[in-house]
Amino acid sequence: MSQSDLTGEIAVVTGGASGIGREICLQFAEAGADVVVADLRTEPRTGGTPTHERITEETDADATFVDCDVTEQADRETVAETTAEMGGADILVNNAGIFRGEEFTEVTEAEFDQLMDVNVKSVYFLSQALIDQLLDDGGRIINLSSVAGLEGSGDFISYCTSKGAVRLMTYSLADKYGPEGVRVNAIHPGIIETSMVTEDVPIIGGESEDAFLQTVPLREFGHPEDIADAALYLASDRSEYVNGESLVVDGGSTHT
Numbered sequence: 001m002s003q004s005d006l007t008g009e010i011a012v013v014t015g016g017a018s019g020i021g022r023e024i025c026l027q028f029a030e031a032g033a034d035v036v037v038a039d040l041r042t043e044p045r046t047g048g049t050p051t052h053e054r055i056t057e058e059t060d061a062d063a064t065f066v067d068c069d070v071t072e073q074a075d076r077e078t079v080a081e082t083t084a085e086m087g088g089a090d091i092l093v094n095n096a097g098i099f100r101g102e103e104f105t106e107v108t109e110a111e112f113d114q115l116m117d118v119n120v121k122s123v124y125f126l127s128q129a130l131i132d133q134l135l136d137d138g139g140r141i142i143n144l145s146s147v148a149g150l151e152g153s154g155d156f157i158s159y160c161t162s163k164g165a166v167r168l169m170t171y172s173l174a175d176k177y178g179p180e181g182v183r184v185n186a187i188h189p190g191i192i193e194t195s196m197v198t199e200d201v202p203i204i205g206g207e208s209e210d211a212f213l214q215t216v217p218l219r220e221f222g223h224p225e226d227i228a229d230a231a232l233y234l235a236s237d238r239s240e241y242v243n244g245e246s247l248v249v250d251g252g253s254t255h256t
Contacts (some may be wrong), residue, residue: 004236007032011235012079012089012130014122015096018044019194020144022051023224024093024231026197029061029077031232034086038068039096040077045194070096070122080129088133091235094123094166095144103155112158119162123169131177138181140236143170144227144236145186145246167246174244183243185234190250192222217252 011028015021016037022044025035035055042065049157055063066082068075083089097119100111123143134141148156149163151214174184191212213219230249233239248254 009033009090010086011091012036013093016051017041020224020227021095023228025051027228027232029055029059034062036064036223038066071117076126076129089130091140092130093142115158115162118144120165134182134204141184142231143186145188147188147190147250165182171244187230188246188248189227190253215253
């Protein structure tokens with residue numbers, strides 16, 4: 001296997017129908033991996049060919065769609081059963097997540113629980129459901145955190161809390177399973193131009209867009225391909241000595 005070749009690998013990507021998750025699925029398939037697209041929807045938010053169909057039409061890889069609400073244990077078990085039937089997962093990308101801006105004093109317990117269920121508990125329990133498969137032959141777990149998991153913001157305290165939890169969960173899993181050959185790393189995206197961000201984060205297309213761009217040294221927002229490139233690196237042999245790390249992909253904004 002060449003350093004960037006995923007031929008013979010089976011990858012599970014949550015939230016793989018749209019945005020960052022879709023691009024990760026496509027790049028993994030182009031690198032030779034068969035992909036399990038786990039999502040609540042088949043079609044991308046912006047419309048078009050479903051990810052799993054596009055993979056089978058445009059690459060030599062196979063793809064399977066699993067209708068998955070990552071907050072539901074039964075659905076997580078279905079993902080694990082599906083990958084086991086395919087031969088067992090080699091790569092897990094915990095990409096599914098939600099964002100919510102907020103006024104701290106107005107957040108309800110139900111809203112907080114929903115954010116934590118999607119962003120944190122799903123990562124924990126899907127990793128748990130697949131760990132035995134990943135242990136079989138040096139698996140990899142890639143968790144999508146955020147720059148919000150590195151720096152606090154008073155505008156979205158709950159989101160920062162959830163992504164900070166993902167970061168430390170990543171380090172803990174890397175410590176536990178590194179000795180058994182499973183590498184666990186996190187990616188921390190900055191602002192990435194996806195339909196979810198455009199709809200949920202009032203920056204792109206808003207009055208504050210130009211001001212925010214001035215805080216990014218590269219003076220541009222990221223694209224899904226940028227995060228997929230990072231995920232492919234962490235999934236491949238190119239990162240074989242990288243474990244328990246945070247890969248920040250934000251154009252330099254976090255450290256300025």
